[in-house]
Amino acid sequence: MTATASRPSSRRSSKRSPTTAIQRWRIGLIVLGVAILLLSGYILLTTVKPTRYIGIVEWFIAAIIIHDALIAPIVFGAGVIVRRMGRRIPLAVLAIVQGGLVIGAVFTIVLVPEILAQRYAHLFETLLPFDYVKNLGILWVGTLVLTAAAVVGYLLVTRVRRARRG
Amino acid sequence: MAVVLGRLLGSAFLICFFTGLYSHFIQDPEPWMAFPTFIPNLYAITQGVHIAAGIACFPLILGKLYTIYPRLFVYPPITGFVNLLERASIALFVAASLVEITIGMINTADWYPFPFPFRQTHFALSFVIIGSLAIHIGVKLPIITRYWTKKHSYDADGVLIPPDDDEEPGIDRDSVVPEHGEVPATLPAPVRAAAEAARGLTGRILAWIDATPNSLVAKPRELPAVGMTPPPTPAPDAPVIARAARTSRRGFLVTIFASLAGVVAFWSGQSFKPLAPLNLIAPRAQGDGPNDLPINRTSEMAKITADMVGENYRLVIKRGDQVATFTYAQLLAMPQQIVQLPIACVNGWSQTATWKGIQLNTLMDEVGRKPGEAIMLTSLEVRGNYRVTTMGPEFVENDLSLVALHLNGKVLDIEHGYPARMIAPARPGVLQTKWLSTLEVTT
Structure with missing residues (x-):
């Protein structure tokens, strides 16, 4: 009787323990985070x-506006x-082209402060x-060349694969 | 993907935080602090990593924010007080992170267009970020642990597995699977899952972007002859949709990692010699400058005049009442050592150079130096944050620490601190005092 009664309880506790551990970590991290914020x-x-x-x-607000109202919508719209x-273009080719544009944009973001600083x-x-x-x-030219090479490479590989499949 | 990028970004933030703390305290040490000197390039490494990780944050944070952008437009925007606090903490986290990496990058170009002091703000914001990061991880921990490995994140078809209430009761399901209302039950399961994961206006647009019909629908092998009715477009099946989602996912991650590798590779040549030929975007170039070494503060900025470093120049060494004074000729006549040590700037650039000069501990022996004593260094410069600095005994006693008179086989250029400057291992460039005037034992 005792053994029967203890079985579900032990099963429940073993199932609950990971969650309890996670809850403890959550509380610990949040308390630590609040303490560091106070510091x-x-x-x-x-x-x-x-x-x-x-x-x-002002810089906080500007950062949020520049990202959320400018960079993200542009990237989103471009996507x-x-x-x-590009409905008739394979998805992988579109992804490669998008990737090339994003890489060029990241280079631009990193270089703009230096271009302004020189001035x-x-x-x-x-x-x-x-x-x-x-x-x-x-860097833009290099990125575009590599992007074009990747597109050509992808198309050649898929064509060869299709030809092999017959 | 948010978890994948999140843990990389979190790691980059932690690397920046700890290397930043190291840099902060080596510049402004507490009295009880001592710093390792056994790796002469240590500061060049920690600060080079600090800047490289900071630059890497740009593609990582932009990628991370893109994956969660739809969450910005959830409706209703606030569901309660706890939710309000969570969203406010995210806003603080994002704003602080963007400002921190932006001002850090601008500072590498020695440019200060900020309406606040750079160093103090950069230091304070690093704690804001780490505190917000801890809170964010705490809030999202169930989702992070649920989607930590790829194996447990996707099913056999490559479709994201939604969290199970029984398995993960702590998960905020709204952030993974939103309300179902508008998703037709007749759709295939993977399509439904994708549509369900799309919450808010932008979330639905994201799903719509990925659901490019042409890429999802298997094309008929042969086109129908002219005049014939084309066959009905077949409905996309689960493997096709999963493949499309996988392509999108892989394309996104490859893009993030390629841009990360690109900016780090084309930037790090200013501090990492093997990458020097690739240096296209760093604010400094190795080998560029007087004595084939860049500079960070010119004699003009320090208001050093020819008279100050001419025949009247004297280097004064003090320890209590004991004082020794050296002319430049006397310094040249003393035994000279040659060492290879880097100039490692707080802005991240560094370059190893060949220095020739008098061993610091030998020079300090002239005034009866005792083990464990620190010294205060004073420059001839009229004013500057680092005109007067201190040096712990671990640097004073190190045989590599020199009062340098020559650099890369030539007399020290005035821009590098002629007549005499400090060079010691594992120390930031701002503490390698140029135009040395006085060395005084302080303890």
């Missing part, structure tokens, strides 16, 4: 003048256009030694 507030209060906080908030316009920052010897506009062009 970050203390660091900010003790090292940055309050008159500068508004500048930080819609490429995918839906607006106080430059001195050995700082920003390259022509970054030209190098961005080289």
Whole structure:
């Protein structure tokens, strides 16, 4: 009787234990996170003048707007256009083309601050030694060439495979 | 995919955080702190990794945000107080992360167009990010553990397995499988799953993008003859849909990793010699500058005049009442050592160079240096954050630490600190004091 009664309970506990462990980790992580956030507030209060906080908030808002209202919709819109316009083009080819465009865009994002810095920052010897506009062009051309090569490679491979299948 | 990118991004954030802490405390050490010197390139490695991981965050965070973008438009936007806090913490997390990596990247170009102090803000925001990251992982832990491995994430057809209430009661099902209402039950299971996973306007558009009819429908092998009625378009079957989803998924991940590899490869040549020929986008180039080495602060910025480093130049060594003064000629006449050490800048660039000069511990012996003593270094520069710095005994006693007079086989250029500068292993460039004026024992 005792053995029968204990069986479901042990089964229940063994089933519940991973969840309990996860719950403990969740609580621990959230408490740790809140503590670190409080520490970050203390660091900010003790090292940055309050008159500068508004500048930080402005940059936060600008970052959200630039990403959520500019970058993401553009990427999203480009995805819609490429995918839906390219109805007669294989999906893999569309994915490769999209990939090439995104890689070029990431290079652009990384290089734009340097291009602006060359114009607006106080430059001195050995700082920003390259022509970054030209190098961005080289990277775009390289990306487009590799993208085209990948598309051609994919089409050749699929054609050979189809031919083998008969 | 959100889990795959999330753990990479989380790892990059942690790498940046710990290497950043190391850089912060080696520049502003607590009195009890000592730093390892047994790897001369240690700071070049930690700071090079810090910058490379920070640059890698760009494709990772953009990819991660793309995968969760539809969640921005869930309706209703707020379902309760806890949900409000969660969404607010995500907004803080995303904003802090974007600002942190952006100002970090701008700073590598020695440009400060910020309405706030860079270093203090960069330091404080790193704690905001790590705190928000811990909260985010805590909130999403059931989903993270559920989708940690590919094997347990997709079924035999390659379709994402929704979480099971019995198996994972803690999962916020809304973030994986939203409400069903508008998904027709007659659709094949994989289509239904894909449509169900699409929540909100953008989520549905995402599913619509992936459901390009031409790619999902098996094409008839032969086109019908002119005048014949084309056969009805066959409905997509599960393997075809799964294959399309797999292609989209793979294309997305390959894109993220290729852009990550690209920016890191074309950037890291400023600190990693094998990649120097690929350096197209870094703010510095190895071998570029006086004595074939880049500089970070010019003599003009430091207001060093010819008179200050001319015949009147003296290097003063002090320990209490004991004072020794050296002219440049006297320094040149002392025994010289040659070492290979890097200049490793806080901005991430680094380059190993050949230095020749007087061993620091030998020089400090002239005023009766004792083991365990730290020193204070003062530069001739009129003002600057690093005009006066301290150096712990672990650096003073290291045989590689020199008061350098020559660099790469030539007399030290004034831009590199002529007449004499400090060079020590595993130390940031800002602490390798140029235009040395005084070395004074402090403890």
